[in-house]
Amino acid sequence: MEVSDDANKELIREGWRHVSVPGVYMEDNWPLREAATDPEGRFTAVAGTRGFCVLDADRDRWRMFGDVSQERSLDVTALMWCRDAVLLITRTWPRPDVAPLHEVLLIQHDALDLNSALARFTLPPARPLCWHVRGDMLLLLDDACVLSRYAFAWPAPDAAGKPPPAPSTTWLAALFGSGGARPSHWVRVTDPQAPVQCFQVSALRVTCPTFATACSIVPASRDPHHGPK
Structure with a gap:
């Protein structure tokens, strides 16, 4: 224009x-x-x-x-x-x-x-509807009513190959609670020359149309889009 x-x-x-x-x-x-x-x-x-x-x-x-x-x-x-x-x-x-x-x-x-x-x-087989980034955290809601948060960890792993700790999730505590705050699933580890790692921190199934109602935590060992394994 x-x-x-x-x-x-x-x-x-x-x-x-x-x-x-x-x-x-x-x-x-x-x-x-x-x-x-x-x-x-x-x-x-x-x-x-x-x-x-x-x-x-x-x-x-x-x-x-x-x-x-x-x-x-x-x-x-x-x-x-x-x-x-x-x-x-x-x-x-x-x-x-x-x-x-x-x-x-x-x-x-x-x-x-x-x-x-x-x-x-x-991403899991559902259409992303809403998203937001704050710090190193991506918050994503899809049309399967699953609310996921993904964390990007920039430091490289230590000499033993252990991943770095998850970034702070304080700003989401009021919505998510303390459950699922630890890394549950590593999605991809990049080349050491570009040491950015991403992991899914938690996933929640929204049980009602609005966030004013309760949300149930989906355990990390399950695929929230296909139910328990």
């Missing part, structure tokens, strides 16, 4: 900054569907029909995928930030007659390459 000179000057007077998404990206991926700014306010990621690109506001520079085929493989349904990395939820259709699969990807803002993703894992 073009902004007139007069409108741009008014935005500047009001403290806004007008930037243009690169035309080479917009040509194939219009319209924009998602946008998110990192916690420090320096980087902004935007996603159109496929892929995404990142603006470095300090340098006034956009970064895009070097491999266009990787960009086109990403159908982004959620765009967030975890520290200085872009956190995505994407979907793919194995076949036209089946429900899509959803993945979570964590990609460094200055290395848009799926081969160097910091973390990548497939």
